[in-house]
Amino acid sequence: MVNSFDLYRTRTISITSGKGGVGKTTIVANLALALSQKGKKVLILDGDLGMANVDIFFGVKTEGNIHDIISGRKEMTDILKEVAKDVFLIPGGSGVVEFNHLNHFERRAMMEAISTLPMGFDYLLIDTAPGIAENVLFLNSAAQTVSVVLTPDPSSFTDAYALMKVLNKQYRVNKFSIICNQVRDEQEGLGIYGRFNDVVNRFLNLGLDYWGSIPNDPVLRKVNQMQRLVLRHDAGAESSQAIRQICNQIEKSSRQIETTGGMQMFWDQVVGFA
Ligand SMILES: Nc1ncnc2c1ncn2[C@@H]1O[C@H](COP(=O)(O)OP(=O)(O)O)[C@@H](O)[C@H]1O
Numbered sequence: 001m002v003n004s005f006d007l008y009r010t011r012t013i014s015i016t017s018g019k020g021g022v023g024k025t026t027i028v029a030n031l032a033l034a035l036s037q038k039g040k041k042v043l044i045l046d047g048d049l050g051m052a053n054v055d056i057f058f059g060v061k062t063e064g065n066i067h068d069i070i071s072g073r074k075e076m077t078d079i080l081k082e083v084a085k086d087v088f089l090i091p092g093g094s095g096v097v098e099f100n101h102l103n104h105f106e107r108r109a110m111m112e113a114i115s116t117l118p119m120g121f122d123y124l125l126i127d128t129a130p131g132i133a134e135n136v137l138f139l140n141s142a143a144q145t146v147s148v149v150l151t152p153d154p155s156s157f158t159d160a161y162a163l164m165k166v167l168n169k170q171y172r173v174n175k176f177s178i179i180c181n182q183v184r185d186e187q188e189g190l191g192i193y194g195r196f197n198d199v200v201n202r203f204l205n206l207g208l209d210y211w212g213s214i215p216n217d218p219v220l221r222k223v224n225q226m227q228r229l230v231l232r233h234d235a236g237a238e239s240s241q242a243i244r245q246i247c248n249q250i251e252k253s254s255r256q257i258e259t260t261g262g263m264q265m266f267w268d269q270v271v272g273f274a
């Protein structure tokens with residue numbers, strides 16, 4: 001049965017983007033670790049169902065994935081993997097492209113299985129596929145906070161704008177948190193955010209807030225290639241410091257969020273589809 005205490009306390013955040021390869025999975029994995037280092041219990045949903053790879057970032061092997069849940073072959077507790085202390089992963093399973101198009105009942109099965117996990121998570125982080133495919137929109141709309149990753153690449157800018165526009169018009173998401181990744185320095189991150197905010201204010205009726213930026217860091221890139229997390233491998237690296245700062249920002253904003261929402265919204269989605 002649903003434990004309403006847990007539903008209310010879990011904060012759900014999707015990390016998404018208009019364009020691929022901007023660093024979503026890097027951010028999800030390292031943020032999860034940063035939050036756990038602050039004593040939080042974190043659940044990651046690898047929701048990039050076409051190219052799920054969160055497990056690779058943690059350098060672990062997983063057994064089963066979300067597709068086994070949707071098809072009823074396995075229970076959530078069979079596939080849930082503790083990838084670091086207090087960080088749990090629901091693996092997405094990769095290479096099965098048709099799963100990018102879950103139907104109504106499959107989505108419901110997935111949400112229900114997640115919402116009813118009885119483990120008292122502080123955070124649910126959702127790694128999504130990029131773009132505006134129906135499932136990406138759905139996962140984002142189910143999260144309490146949608147965080148969009150921008151990079152200095154102009155197409156990340158235009159694609160993010162398109163994503164927000166659709167989420168706003170179709171799903172009434174009216175607030176987004178921005179992370180700028182692969183920037184030269186903090187100044188460039190702030191500049192990207194400022195320009196993006198100007199355009200959004202002019203053409204869309206929604207609010208943005210800035211969670212911070214992460215520098216383009218060769219240390220991070222190299223460590224990623226070794227299937228390790230920069231935060232664990234080199235806690236003093238520039239990118240590690242930036243990720244910890246974003247983690248602090250998220251913690252600060254958590255205190256401002258009303259007591260409703262969180263996993264409850266996930267559950268509402270399930271009920272809404274009943
Ligand atoms: N801040 C950064 N500095 C250097 N390389 C980065 C940074 N963020 C991501 N990368 C690299 O960019 C590539 C894409 O990152 P990834 O997290 O897989 O993106 P996505 O999940 O959005 O597709 C990876 O090779 C990763 O190592």
Ligand SMILES: [Mg+2]
Nearest residue numbers: 024025026048
């Ligand atoms: Mg990814």
